[in-house]
Amino acid sequence: MRRTIFDDEHDDFRDAVKTFIAREVVPHHERWREDRLVSRDMWLAAGRQGLLGISIPAEHGGAGTEDFRFNAVLTEELARAGLALASSVGIHTDVVAPYLVECTTEEQRGRWLPGFCSGEIVTAIGMTEPGAGSDLASMRTTARRDGDGWVLNGSKTFITNGTAADLVVVAARTGSGPREITLFAIEEGVEGFTRGRKLHKVGQPEADTAELFFEDVHLGGEQVVGELHGGFTTMMRHLPQERLHSACANIAHAAGALEQTLEYAKERQAFGQAIGTFQHSRFLLAELVTEIEVTQTFIDRCVAEYVTGTLPDVETAKAKWWSAQVQNRVIDACVQLHGGYGYMDEYPVARAWADARVTKIWAGSNEIMKEVIGRSLGLGQARRVS
CATH class of the missing domain: 2.40.110.10 (Butyryl-CoA Dehydrogenase, subunit A, domain 2)
Structure with a gap:
């Protein structure tokens, strides 16, 4: 389904992010996995490319935009390259950034934000x-x-x-x-x-x-x-953006794994024919594609309303938990379609499967998200029976 929330500026930005990933991420990704650390060179390169300061005021080295669609584009492309990349960069750009922009003094912003944008200061x-x-x-x-x-x-x-x-x-x-x-x-x-x-x-x-x-x-x-x-109130105010970031990453990550699996299903032979030609495989892939597109449509609507300031916080809880469920269900099915190869770490789908499991836990567990949603329906907490 054609996505309608992005305009030409976002498309150009996506092309720039893809170029950055091809040049600065793909050649080094395997080493980062072995080192269990994204190198500082990547952070500095991302800073030079202008990817870290999307929401940072221009006077402190950023782009000065409040358009979260740019954040979504960056998150999606990083997640397709590897969910861990969207995690590391997203903590910096989507989670910490609002605190440093909205809750700091001018002196603090001058001390921290230029390095934040350049990649010289990595945050957590x-x-x-x-x-x-x-x-x-x-x-x-x-x-x-x-x-x-x-x-x-x-x-x-x-x-x-x-x-x-x-x-x-x-x-x-x-x-x-x-x-x-x-x-x-x-x-x-x-x-x-x-x-x-x-x-x-x-x-x-x-x-x-x-x-x-x-x-x-x-x-x-x-x-x-x-x-x-005031920290508790501040954290509650900023959690919706973290959850929306997670939702964007989750569905892009799952979509990438599914695209790889579709190609695999066209090429992999079993019993003299491509495995994608078997009715079970066709039906399963049809289900997975539909789940991805329906979920993507809901998340796009959330992003669009978030940009205009009209998105209720509870919708980000829905987006976070549902996208994590879909992501894990889709990628698990993709592993199954790969057969034994899907369990080999050298295959991207195996890594995607392991990478995805935590998304039902972090940014507020899926159980907590359901609690948030349930309370929004006027259903209070159960009383303790002694």
């Missing part, structure tokens, strides 16, 4: 903790007052870009209330800030993921991002 966000997961109100990392500053203690885990990040936006409890949370910007090299081991994941090895530890980290007031005790 520290929300998830070992015992909290999607439950942000249960976080245990704390920041206590120390004169005019703060002392930060705690830990974060499953942090994408955790190894490479030069700047991490960290959420910490600053009061006794469940939502008294404040955001802090922690820069590389500050005393007491250490990184744990680079975590071994089932998929997406090139998206470096790490544990972060904070032991008596002394911070000045200039490290506070946004309002004191």
